[in-house]
Amino acid sequence: MIYHILIADDATMNRSLIKDILSKNLYDISFEEAINGVEVLEIVARTQIDLIILDLVMPVMDGFETLKRLKSSPDYHDIPVIVNSAITEIKSIEQTLKEGAVDYFTKPLSPNDMQIILPLKAKNALKLYEQQMTILALNRQINEELKNANTFANIMLPKDHGFNAIELYMKYHPSLGIGGDFFDCVEIDGRVHFMIADVTGHGIAAGMASSMVKILYRKIIESKNIMPHEILMNMNDTIFTNFDFAGKDKYFMFTAFVGIIENKKMYFSNAAHPYPMIFKSKERAFYEIKQNGFLVGMLNGVSYETEYTDIEMNDIVFLYTDGLFCAGEASDFTAWDKVFSLSRQLIDVLETSPNDFLEDIFYGFHMIHKANHTDFNDDVAMMLIRIR
């Protein structure tokens, strides 16, 4: 790789001297020269520059102004700048370091500066820049991958139309574009099957795991008359049968709440998922659907149970994942009571616009995290099912 170094100095002799020193000590370099700041900006606009050696005192546009413009430009602010000036300007040099110059040297150059210091400074600055560029390229690549993964995750989401017995409303916010939260809802032969799950951790690995959960779920509910506890047991057994790491040191575990709506009843089974809520429209009140159960993927051969509750037209089931209240160092996996209390405050919104209700819950938790100075960076999934 050839490094392109731009030397900006109005004195021809200084430019020649610096060029000479660097040529003798660095390999694979080429030079550009400028006699003022305006020329510097023109050169960086048309040429790839990897390092700028910038004199602070120049006509037309001095080094201070040039540095300010370079550092405020999103296109050029990463280019390392080594400033230089007369020894009497040392105070000004200090200011330029604060403004983003990576290093400095003073003139006149001593023999030591010429042979050792300046080449070393230039080498270090180029190395740092190369590392920065590698990180930026990797970040771009990762972001592109995440964007693709996010598109795929969105394809996997249930569609909010095509149901006869219910209306479906959803909000999905994966922290990294892809996440371990998963929900699904599908109507088969007059039965509405739904599930919400949260795979341990978040990010790409959790996203891959949640894709597997979705496929597994869709396959299992093909069985006629299957009940929620059988779905969970089947999933748990399949994980232990198919993945030899299951239950050992690399865990693939998730919380899940599985339900079936049929003939004005909602059958459900819970695998350690935060309690969902049901909004009884006649009473205009929320109730928690309380049932405890084992995490899926934790222990082989455990059993789950199915319970049911009666439901009527316009009742709404509200399911959510712990990402609302559980994120970062200040995680609090136990704060689901806040979801319950906030939901009760938003009953009017729920009745008029379920989508706004989901947005308001999300915003409410955003504000709670902000007030507590905690991160809101876990995956969040919420689903409302209104009975027709």
Add this chain to the structure above:
Amino acid sequence: MEEQQLGDCMRLILLDGLTANNVAKFNLKIDELFKSEMNFDEIVLDLVNIKNIDSVGVTFVIGLYKRTESVYKKFGISGASSDILSLFKLMKLDQFFEMYE
């Protein structure tokens, strides 16, 4: 994490939140412990200082329980807040190990 052996019981006192950020360093300590002679019969994870827990933290507790059980020793937790206790009950973990006050 602080280790405190009292007779046959090894008490592991957590000093940092039981969250993803800290679990890796807890696991290093646990690896060291399981490589040692282990001249105790029970491991008790002391959660008295723990205010925050996330899903990775829960996985850590379950992993430690299973690892302890695999070497035929008893496992329990102590000092958990009422919120953490209700979380463990939600997961039915109280069916597997003791939850001391």
